[in-house]
Amino acid sequence: MTRKKRWYDYLWIWPILYFALGFFNILFAWLGMIDFLLPLFIAIIGGNKFFCNRLCGRGQLFAVLPRALKCSRQKPAPAWLSSRRFRYAFLLFFLTMFGNIVHQTCLVYGGAKSLSEVVKLFWTFRVPWDWAYTAGATSDWIAEFSFGFYSLMLTSTLIGLIVMALYRPRTWCSFCPMGCMTQLICEIKSRGEQPD
Amino acid sequence: MASKFFAEVNRKRCVSCGACTRECPRGAIRVWKGRYSIVDPLLCIGCGKCKQTCPADCIELKLREGGA
Structure with missing residues (x-):
């Protein structure tokens, strides 16, 4: 029995589109807030x-790519990667980094820092x-947040x-900060309940 | 066709990503209130697709009672 394909089964296109748009115009990075807030x-x-x-396009992309390109070893990840301790630590780290982006944006907004037109990979490597x-296309703080996000x-x-x-393929999902955060919210919401 | 095995999820380790629900050919798995996956043992045919795909490696195939 194969599940009938629905519109949301094609959302793996979304991250590809997102990064392509951001490659040409960084302001499209704001669209990523959908993945953050939804x-x-x-x-x-x-x-x-x-x-x-x-609905997670990224998760779908990680599932679709190995099917098409056979680019996954398909081995179980180390157990610590999906442990509660690591997931919460990674979530905290991720939120701190997001907080830093907001902080940098505020500095640019206040005129204390100039716009840096770089993408920082792995929070370390600055890629021009x-x-x-295009400078002046919009307010600098809007562009600063775009580069950071x-x-x-x-x-x-x-x-x-x-x-x-x-x-x-979907090992990222086992420690995804958004997945961790939403699971925590769901646990709090249904505290004390048990499945039928 | 049902085998002598069925899938069981370790609820404490499940990250509720739903990868297993997408792979299950029988629709035997659902994510309960965003907390963990649960398997309907009556629908499960013990094919092991969910176990192979689980990123947290928290699904085991168990022998059904009287299935030895």
């Missing part, structure tokens, strides 16, 4: 992980990305691709 919204309102389970933004999205996708290749 899972939280669904978890808080609906009390479920419908986003992770059905100046072709993707695009860096975060690109870095997390690269980590996901590395663990996809080394272990099972």
